[in-house]
Amino acid sequence: MEKYLRTYFNKFSLSIMFSIVIFFVALTVSTIIQTIKYQQAKEVLENNLKQQATSVLNFADVLLTTRNEKFFSGESPEIPQVIQNEVFDKFTKVSKGKVFFKEASLHPMDPKNLAEDFEKETIEYFIKHPEEKVVEKTVKKKDKEFFMMAKPILSEARCRKCHPQWTKEGEIIAIEDVLINLDDYKEALKKNLTTTVILWFVNITILLIIIYFLFKKLIADRIQKILEIIFRVEKGKFLIDDLLKGENTEHGSSKNEIDRIIRHLKSMVDTLKPVIESVIAKSKDTATDSIYAYIKTEDNLSLVAKQQESVNSSNQKIHMMLNINRELESSLDALVDKLQKASVRIKEGEKAVDENINSSHKASDSMNKTIETIKELKTFSDEISTTIEKITEIADETNLIALNAAIEAARAGVHGRGFAVVAEKIRELAEISLENASNITSLVKKIHKHVDEVTLNASETKEIINIVDQNSITIKQDFSRIDESIKETNETLFSFKENFLKEKRALEEVVKYLSEIAENSNFLMSNSNVTKNAIKEITIQSSELKNLADGFEVFQNKRKAKRFVIAPPVKGKLFTSEGDTLETYIFDKSATGLSIVCHTDKKSVSKNQRAEVVFEREIDGLKRFRIEIVYCYTKPKTDLTFCGAKIIR
Template structure:
């Protein structure tokens, strides 16, 4: 099963491997990022809920406590100063407490806290009503010294004092003053004992008045004023007692409110602690999940990068080694690959190329051998013909010495001419065969050039595919950097949250005991911010590691691209060498045809010599003239034989060169190319627009959309006629 899976993986194309491997890593990273964002959102929601409910609850409770203390202080100020402005202040504090209670009722809190808030509202309303009743009682007693019952007591005491002075009873006046002293003691100490003492003093004063020598009418008037004073004082005492009851009720209500506020604060702190514990637990689980997913993403990314790099580099190294051997002329190399992707296809193409080159070079070597043999045969025939011509020359000299030997010499010359004619015909036949073999060699070399061109095209397509894969990996690296920027924003938010928590802790410290609860919340928020920043830093580190792995993958792809480019260059050099072989074969064929033409001329010359010899035989009278003609024909034949030998030597040299080129398989360097844009002196603007310049492709005639003469050209087929006239094309064709 595992072996089958490995085979299926080897059948997948490089683009699918890269997309699949990095796609899994990206998906895992997206899951990590989504989980982090979700948990951060959850923490933010919990923090907001915590602030909106528990923190606001504590804040409102503190406000209620502060306003309650303020109202109590204003109540005391009113009781001490009897100033009505404190009544408005009490009402303002009570309204603030009611508003805070209403806000607490709107919060998402427990029913107990809401019930406590409603009880506070009832108590504060009762406190307000009690205080207003107290104010009304105080108004009856008198806000100022001469107002209300206070003013009545003073005026009535003065009236009674005036009447007693008229009577002249010092004892009664002393008793009245003693009653006034008891009155002041009651006002200060609020003890009922002094009310009794006031009554006792007034009774004594009445007795003293009755015992005085004043008239009955004066006595009656003075006693009636004392009775009015006593009645007013009793009323004053009754109202004072009611006012004191209201004051005590205010204290009781305030204490009850303090208890309820303390209960709300305690419940809020308990709820806050529960929320913080839950948030801490959730944060711990989130961190563990993020760490696990990040570890899985890292392992997956490393595994995918190692597998993909090995699946590319190992076959490419094998192909590079094979290409180097082919470049050195070793066509027995074997390129084995069990992959079916682009790399496997490239391996098969190189193997096919090596096999086809082996066949082509073998055919070229055989043809070169045949041409070499034919040239040797031609050289030997030339030597025989030259020897024959020398013999003819010797014969003509013998003819000049004596006519007696003319018949015999003419017979020998005729026979020699016939042999020479047969030899020349044999040379012509051999030249025809050599020409046919050279044509076959030319076709074989052209087929090899076509095959090498196809291989070069496949190498170019593979290079384009690998370049595309490198671009995809670079885009992945850019997205990882964007993810890193997003994590940087999260870190900044965490730092700002930490700073806000620090400021909140400072403000809570300034608030003293009332800010302890808020200080605890601020400290917990600061801890959460620090943990968020640490998590963001960990994610940033993981992203940097993934970016490093992506960079290594890009470098690996670039090395692969460079290797493919070297292979493509090697194929182009091989194609150039094969084109040289084709050119050499054409030249050999042309020379063989020239040799055949020369042989035909020699045959015609031999026939002429034969005719001349027959004429000499039939007409002995013209032997001297015939001897001169034979001598001239012999000289011409000798010159032709020398030219024939030179041609045979050239043919031998060409066959040796063809054989050496095919045996050593030497390739030309690309540096021999002449650059089109340098010959035409193209401007920088045109060079930047030309695809051949940008791709560094020196064979500009195969590139579509080049800029020649400031005009954009079409594909290779459309511009072939113009390119063949181009100086760059002609020179580069010569260098291939």
């Protein structure tokens, strides 16, 4: 239960919590008091009802006793119940139907006195409980509620005069009851309840308002002020002078516990302020140094990477040179081998040229002989032509003679017929001779023509053989010069190969040293990466420390801008309005400004200078910013300048 109450009340402020407690206490007390008052008022009303009913019953008893005495004494002939009914009917009219009296009986003389159900129950109750003298209860009649007070009526000896059935004296024979309408009672009770509730509510409200405002002013507001001081200190805000206005902060000026708490809080804040200021200063220095170390490490890593790239490139090129040298060495060996083979072939060529020269001499001699033979053949063909011409002449003469013989034979007639046959044969032979002579002449002409052509070709061939002979001599001379050149080239190649092998050995030494440099570069690169990661972690932690330190407010923040540290710094380029380009890093940003560090080697940035900066990755969704430098600080003995800049929209 206690845990539940504590959990429940912890949801509220102290003033509300105490107000709730006081409210429930006041509610309980006031409710009890008002309930008692209500019950007392209710009892008064009920007593009034009872007194009213008792008065009516007493009056009825007096009236009935008086009328009975007159009736039984013979003074009046009127039946007492009838007179009683008439009197109380008027009484009911006077009460506007709110009060009824009745003498109820199970066997009445007057039907008006006949007992109703609730009256019959009351009669039976009195019969069963003869010791009871009065019955009080609430009854319903015609949808209305009534307060009923009833008394029993006992039979007397004289009652048998009118009621002969009442034989037993002292027997309960009827009741007299009063019915009082409860509407007035209920209305009065309702008004009393309404008044009680209103008074209860007003009392509680006034009490709560007074207690709430007193408690709030004297305790809750001051506790709230203490909480605000504590909240500020929790958030690193040590500027609390505005909350201490009007407070007693002098030592011993008050014994009030809240005043003492406020004084001790102020003392604690005053003690922590210089410590926090020192932490802020040191955190900024640490963040600046870590950023400087990160940038320098990245520069070193870039240099090592370039060195490693250069070494790898040199190594690659030297390996290419070695491969080329191996190919060149192989080519040199092949060239020397080819030169040696060429020298052998040149000697073979010289020998072949010598043989060619000898052959050309022989061919020239043969060609001279051939030309002489052809000349003789031409002379012979000329002689044949002369002979054929003579044969042709003879054949023409023979043909003419045969023609004349044929003519003469024709003249001789029969005697000349045999001679004519001979003459014809002779003519045929003459024609054949002419034809053969003509053919031979044609052949001789062709032979003569071919002989002329052969003679011409032989002359040309002789000239060609002479040219070939001269060329062979020239070729032999060229072969001699080539052989000398090959010998000189061979000697040069042997000398070049020796120098080449020396260069190859030197390159192999360089490759060995470059491999060692590459290993050292890789080791240095690995160490640089480890160092970079370590410094990156230090930068992140120092940035977090700076963020924590920036969260402490020990002096008024004039910029009032929420800033966040960018760790590790993001690299970029700064383009000044003067046309300079500087390598830069961003390490801090707010909604209105940037904090950057620039490499200012042989270049500079200055206050009020405008520039544009472009980063390698997005910062708050942007890579490019237009800025105006508002302050600059160059770290001693470095080429780094720390700048603060506002963003130009």
